[in-house]
Amino acid sequence: MSSAATRATGPDHLWSVDEHLEDILTTVRPLEPIELNLLDAQGCVLVEDVTVPVSLPPFDNSSMDGYAVRVADVAGASEEFPAVLDVVGDVAAGQADLLHVGPGQAARIMTGAPLPPGAETVVPVEWTDGGLGEGPVTGMRARSLSPEGAEGHVHVYRSAQARAHVRAKGSDVKAGDRALEAGTVLGPPQIGLLAAIGRGTVRVRPRPRVVVVSTGSELVQPDEQLGSGQIYDSNSFALTAAARDAGAIAYRVGAVADDAETLRSTIEDQLVRADLMVTTGGVSVGAYDVVKEALSHVGDEDEAGGGVEFRKLAMQPGKPQGFGSIGPDHTPLLALPGNPVSSYVSFELFVRPAIRALMGLDDVHRPTTRATLTAGNALTSPKGRRQFLRGTYADGAVTPVGGAGSHLVAALAHADALIVVPEDVESVEPGTEVEVVLLG
Template sequence: MSSTAEPAPAADPPSAPAPAPGRPSAPGFGQDRLWTVDEHLADILAAVHPLDPIELQLPDAQGCLLVEDVTVPAALPPFDNSSMDGYAVRTADVAGATEEFPAVLTVVGDVAAGSGSLPEVGPGTTARIMTGAPLPPGAEAVVPVEWTDGGTGGGAATAMSPAGPGDRGAGGEVRIHRPVEARAHVRARGSDVRAGDLALAAGTVLGPPQIGLLAAIGRGRVRVRPRPRVVVISTGSELVQPGEPLGAGQIYDSNSFALTAAARDAGAIAYRVGAVTDDADTLRSTIEDQLIRADLIVTTGGVSVGAYDVVKEALSSVGDEDEAGAGIDFRKLAMQPGRPQGFGSIGPEHIPLLALPGNPVSCYVSFELFVRPAIRALMGLKDIHRPVVRATLAADRTLSSPAGRRQFLRGAYDAEAGTVTPVGGAGSHLVAALAHADALIVVPEESSEVGPGTEVEVVLIG
C-alpha cells in the first residue's frame, strides 16, 4: 500500500545486539528500537554476496564485472596496414618529388582491405592501396592520394575506388608530388596490442570500449559476474497503471516505474510487476511466483502500521519459512524520509528482499541508500555507493530537521560554484521536486537545523 504518513519518532531504547554477520537479522529483531541508516545498510550488505560467475556472449556481458584476466592471443593490428587511401611506395622512388617535378611510377596492382595475394612493389613501381589494407611486400610507406594526380585515367582522389574482381588494377601510371619518410601513413603490426599483452584485467566493468576490444582480439565469450535480476512489486488497491482512467480515491502507480528504471540504472536486469491489491494471499502468491527469476526482490508500500498494510502479513509466511535464517524483519530507522523499512530473505534459495515505504520520495531515497548498494554488491563491484561531496548550502532560509533523525532533502548541485540548493519541500509525497533534483542534502542526526552558507554533505544522484 502507498501509505502517506510515517510514524513520529519514538524514544530510542537501549541498543539490541548486532545481528549475526553474513545473513539478515532474524524475523522480528529490531522492531522495538530505531535503527540507524548505517546499521540497516550494514545488515543488508552483510547478507548480500556477489553472484556466481558465468560465461556470457559479448552482447550479454555489457555492464558486467570481468572475473578473469584476458590476454591478447595475436597482435592487433595483425599486419602492417595503410592508414590512408593512396599508393604504397618505396621511399627512394619519391625522394625529391615536387609539383613541378613529380615522381612518375608504374601501378602494378590494387590492394583493398581484406586482400590476400599482394602485388610486390619494386623499383619504379607502386600499388594503389585502400585504408586498412595490408602493406604489400617491398613497400615502405604510403603516399596519400591527395598528394598525387589520382593515376592514369583518374586525375583526382575520386579515382581511388578499387578494381573489380579479377582486375588487380595493374598498368597505368601515377604522378606523386611529395616525398614521404619510411613508415609514413602505415599502422604497424602490434601497434595497438601485442600477443601476450594483458588486454583487460579481472575486475574490469565491461562497457562499450571494453566489449569492442574483446571482439577485436577475437573473444566471443567471457567469464563475468552477471547483472542481477531485480523484481519490483508495488502494492496498494488504490494504484492504477499510467494510461488508464482514475477512479475516486485512486492514484497512478509511479513507484514501480521509478524503481525499475533505478534498478536498470544501477546495472541490474529489472522486471516490473503490476500493482498488487491489498490482499495478503495475492501478494504472497505474486512474490512466490517471482522467486524463480529473481536475485533480489523489491517491494514498495505496506510496511508501516496502517490497517491495510498487508506486506508484513504476506511476507511472514512467503516461500519456505522453515528454511533456517529465512524471514523478513520490519524495523524503524532514524531517518526522514523512509522511516519504515523491511529486509530479509525468502524462499529456499534465500532470495534477498527489501521492503520500501510507499511514499514516492521515501521509496526513491530508500532505493538510493539501500537497494542500489545491494545491487552493485551482487554484481561484485567495489564502488557500490553514490559519490559524496561537501557543498555550501545555498538557501534563503534555515532548514529544520527532526532531532535524532538523519534527513535527506532534495537538492540541485552546482559543481562549479560548490553549492547545493534545496528543491521543493521536505514532504515525502513531493515527487515533482524529486524529478528536478540531482542530489540529496544530508542533515545529520545531531543537527535540528541548517542555515544558509553551512557546509553540508551531499549525495550525488544525478
C-alpha cells in the first residue's frame, strides 16, 4: 500500500511522525458517495450543494395565536376605545381553503396558519377579549382559549402595524438559495433543514466502518475472572469508542490470542464489514513475528502488491507501528502498539485522520494551540523522539497529567490534551510555551 519511494527506505529506517502520517493520508481515499435516507445520513459528509426547491416558509403565516385583521380596522384601538370586528371564521395550521377578511372583519388564526387573503396583520389573542366581551385575555385564559369558544365579534384593544406577527414567505430561505454546501457534516440541525425543504434522501460519503481487533493471549474481557498474569482488554473498548467519536461506525472484536492462524482467520472474517481495520498489540519485539506473519498473508494482497509494513517511528509513546492494505479490496489496516497510552496516542495521531479522510473531510486533524506549561519540574524528552505527554488544558495553560509511562490508563482518562515536545528538545522548563493537541 505504501509507495515505492517509502518502501525503498528499508526496514531499518526510523520514520518521523510526519512521514508516517503523510504515507497514510496519501494512500487512504474518501469512500464513494451513496444516496441515503436522511436519518441514515446523520454524521455523513455532503458531496454536492443542496438547493432549496421551495421557499421556507412556503407562505405567509402567523407567529401567534390571535386574529388576522386589516391595519386600518385596528388603527387607534385602545382599552378605552377598542376596535370591534366581526369574526368571520377560523384559520388553522394546514388549512387549504382560506376565508377572506374584509373591512371590519377578523379571522381567528392559529400559530403557523396561513395569513388569509385581505388580512394585513395579526393581533395576538392577549390584545383582545377573545370574543368573550370580558376585557383583554391574559394568563391561562390566553393559553387555553378555544377557537370554537367565540362567535360574532371580537374587541381589539391595541393597534398593530402592517405584517406584525407574520412570518413572511421565504424569510428563512428562498427557492433557489443554497441550503447546504458540499463538505457539510450532517448533524441534527442540517437533517432538520433538509426535511423542511422536502428532501427525503441526500448524496453523501458514508461513515466509514472500522473494525478494531485487540491481540494478546494475556487479555481477558471485562466482567470475567482474571487469572495469573492476565489483564483486562481495555484497548479494544477505548479504540472503538474513539473511532465512533471520530465519526465512524465501529465494531469491536474481542481479544485474539497470539496465534498467527487465529488472528489471520479473524481478520479475514471481519473484512466483509470493514472500510478500515485497526489492530492493537503484537507489533513490538517479541510478538512481532506472529502479527507480521498473520497480516502478510490475508486474502489476495500479495498478488496485488498489498501487505502490511511494520515500522519504527521517532516518537514516544508509540514507536512500533504498522500500516498497509489487506484483502482483495485493499482494505487499509493500521497496526498499533498494545500499551494503552501508546495505542490511544497512535489512534489520535494516525487512525483518526485516516477515518476523517475516508469521510471526505478537508480538515482531518485535531485542533492545536500554544499554551504555557505549568509544572513543578522540567519535562524531559529523549533526544530524536517527538514526545506526546498527557495534560489538562485551560485558559492558555497546560498541566501534565501522570508520568511518561505508556501503561498509565488512569492518567489518560483525566487528560484532555497532548503536550508535544519536538524531536530536538530534551528538556522543557515550566513557563515555556509549548504546542498542545486538544482532545476534547
